[in-house]
Amino acid sequence: MSAPAIELELSAPVNLRDLGGIRIAGGTLRPQLAIRTDDIAYATREVAQQLVGSGLAAVIDLRSPAExxxxxxxxxxxxxxxxxxxxxxxxxxxxxxxGAEGFTHEAMGRMYLDMVENSAAQLVTALNIIAYSPGTTAFHCAAGRDRTGVLAAMLLLALGASDEDIVADYALTGQNMRAIMERNRPVMGAMWRALGMDFSKVDTSQLLSGSMDVAMEMMLGELRARHGDPLAPLRAAGLGEDTIQRLSERAVQR
Incomplete structure (x- = not known):
């Protein structure tokens, strides 16, 4: 892979958490199966060593090629x-x-729905990686909020978690949003400049107010309204019961 386009200042992730302990069908999700995080591409070497030492076997990077x-x-x-x-x-x-709507929780919810319906194949591949990796899988985007939140939701749905618990996990990122924005500012600015855009004119202030729950509740509600089964887009893209069974075998802690 080519060298980074900017001189990076390495730092510890500010939105990293193990999904262990969430209620799923048959028990709770065991620790050290799946970790969600903000961008670990510029985590410190110490953080990298800690993750590998704790059993990290695979990384799923949900970011775009430009990122x-x-x-x-x-x-x-x-x-x-x-x-x-x-x-x-x-x-x-x-x-x-x-437009004027900018980055609102409602806009994020619509974007999440679009991801599930139009990137279902990638999500299926991600679930298979988690199911069959020999150790812990970490998955991330830039903030560890939106794309990461969508994959976390699909994993938890496949494991039989309730919508309430899926939303609760997603909403935990809210307390980290200011730290996420501060950590990502140099990287996001460089990326937007490379795309010919001015990141300083992108208004994300509304993501710091109100309830984050709205976005995930909207995505889950719309998936059920459109498809009945919220995993239907993934099933159509190849998610089989064998993968769900393998995930459950690895995940359930009774």
């Missing part, structure tokens, strides 16, 4: 960890909310 080109893989590239780039948004400049 990957900006930061590369970082210190984790030095370790024997499988890497999978599965973009849920191929072109972030085209997918950015436009």
């Amino acid at each position: 990957v080109a900006t930061t590369g893989r970082g210190p984790l590239a030095e370790f024997p960890v499988a890497y999978h780039n599965l973009p849920l948004i191929s072109d972030v400049s085209r997918s950015t909310p436009k």
Whole structure:
């Protein structure tokens, strides 16, 4: 992979958490199966060592090609960890909310629905990686909120978690939003400049107010309204019962 497009200042993730302990069908999700996080491409080497030492076997990078080109893989590239780039948004400049609405929780919910319906194949691949990796899988985007939240929701749905618990996990990111924005500011600015856009004019202030729950509740509600089964788009893209069974065998802690 080519070198990062900017000089990165390595820092610890500010939105990293293990999904262990969430209620799923048959028990709770065991720790060290799946970790969700903000961008670990520029995590410190110490963080990389800690993750690998704790059993990290695979990384699922949900970022777009432009984002990957900006930061590369970082210190984790030095370790024997499988890497999978599965973009849920191929072109972030085209997918950015436009107009007066800007970045609202409602706009995010509509974007999440679009990801599930139009990037179902990538989500199915991600679930198979989690199901069959020999250790822990970490998945991330930039903030660890939106694309990461969608994959977390699909994993939890496949494992039989309730909508309430899926929303609760998603909403935990709210307390980290200011730290996420501060950590990502240099990287996002560089990426937007490379795309010919001025990141300073992108208004994300509304994401710091109100309830984050709205976005995930909207996505789950719309999936049920449109498809009945919220996993229907993934099933149509190849998600089989064998994968769900394998996930359950690995995940359930009674």
